Amino acid sequence: MRADAVRNRGAVLAAADRLFAAATDPDQVSMDDVAVAAGVGKGTLFRHFGDRLGLVRALHAERGDRLRAALAADQPAGPPAERARHLLRELVRFKRDNRVLTLALENAGNGSPYRAGSYGQWHSLLAGLVAEARGPESADYLAHVLLAAVRSDLVEHLADWSDERWDAGLTALTRSVLGDAT
Incomplete structure (x- = not known):
């Protein structure tokens, strides 16, 4: 990418980040709003991201990459249920902290989170933990x-x-699916 294209892409992602963080509803953030906030033409948005969903995916991927890096650096040792609970707890925190953006992404695939790019990565990690605890037979499901x-x-x-109520629920769920984490 040319230097100005890299700069524009960064400006667009930063502007979209600010707008989604300030919004209370994903539909409040339009491509026009992002272009104005980034100081670029609307055509620049479409060249870099294709459409609004492409922009949302790029921003979510950037934030998700930071989460994956943090989880890789801070993965607890212990039984699979404990590691799964940790992963799920961090996903809840991520979704609470990035509420509008994650709603926009999950709602964009005809209301299906299964089409979100990061879904496959999280699924793969959890399927591995389930297979470790219970064997591979039902791990995917x-x-x-x-x-x-x-x-x-x-x-x-x-x-x-x-957080305590979420943690209690996630502990009960992971123990019931993967066995006791203690």
């Missing part, structure tokens, strides 16, 4: 079930839950 417990629409529905 159970990983989908575990991820359903942290869908953005559920996190939004339970927005008033404390």
Whole structure:
């Protein structure tokens, strides 16, 4: 990429980041708003990202990369249930901290989070933990079930839950699926 293209892409992502962080609803952030906030033409947005969904995916991927790096550096040792609970807890925190952006992404695929780019990565990690605890037979399905417990629409529905309440629920879920984490 040319230097100005890299600069424009960075400006667009920074502007989109600010706008999504300030919004209360994903539909409040338009491509026009992002272009104005980034100080670029609308054509620049479409050249770099294709459409609004491409922009949302790029921003979510950037934030998700930071989460994956943090999880890789801070993965607890211990049984698979404990590691799965840690992963799910961090996904809930990520979705709460990035509420509008994750809702926009999960709602963009015809309301399906399964089409989000990061879904496959999280599923693969959880399927590995399930296979380690229970064997490979049902690992694929159970990983989908575990991820359903942290869908953005559920996190939004339970927005008033404390971290402690989430942790209790995730502990019960992971223990029931993977065995006792203690």
